[in-house]
Amino acid sequence: MTVLVKVMLKPGVLDPQGKAIADALHRLGYGSVSDVRAGKLFRVEVDTDDPKAAREAGAQMAGKLLANPVIEDYEVLLEAADAPAGAAR
């Protein structure tokens, strides 16, 4: 199964990268942009057919390595099996 781990800086933690991107969007004319937060997305292939096990594995990986709990929150999602496999490639 494919586990998606989304990692974002916690609310309130300064995100210099997101701020720079917001500034660039403003310069491109997107005046309606009020805030940008930059994060990371990990696409992890796990050898299991059990959604619960896959989700749990993803959460463990996020807690131990993929996210730093001091500054980041994470969210674990399962990629839908019926999604077109080549869509993102």
Next chain:
Amino acid sequence: MSGATAPRVAVVVFPGSNCDEDAARAARNVLQADVKMVRHDERALGDPDLVILPGGFAYGDYLRSGAMARFSPVMESVAAFAGQGGAVLGICNGFQILCEAGLLPGAMLRNAGLRFVCRDVFLRVESKRTPFTLAINKGDVLRMPVAHGEGNWTAERRVYEEMVARDQIVFRYVRSDGSRGEGANPNGSLDDVAGICNVKGNVVGLMPHPERACDELLGGTDGARLFKSFATTRMAMYGT
């Protein structure tokens, strides 16, 4: 110092460390130390008096600075050594690794200005409770270089307040006259923090590079004061 009393210093070398030789040189020149370079995949530190985690870009800073280095076999030995009260100094990337490993509190964010900052800064000694500052006066201002892109140290408010109460803030960025304010902090770190220690005071991390300020030829010797302080502390603890 005679050979018998020379301190033993272990300098850890990760793939991507690039200040390891500078740290070893500072230890040899200032401490007259017997230096052992310890690879990331080794476990034997060689019964050191001091372990230095040097600057650089361990594992290419992949994921987050220090995130991968933390899982090196050598870090288990460093954690055990620190747990027994052994002196550990993390410089720049070494500081980032100590935070990721949980041996020091807090975490690093990108520099507030987003740029890699490479220049001299001024540090004020805020605490004398570590082996590296015991022989320096509180309030003394030291000049040494920084060179990092991710040195914006931060911690949860509650954690930070506890650290302040426990005297764990060791260095703050200041202006040349020792005052805090505009222009002093190169990376936007919380409350101008440049270096911290653990609760016991034996593990210290700082973003600036004391090992690059140990020789007049390189523009200053203020960094040597940290190593000299360590030597003084060791003498006081073990006698000559």
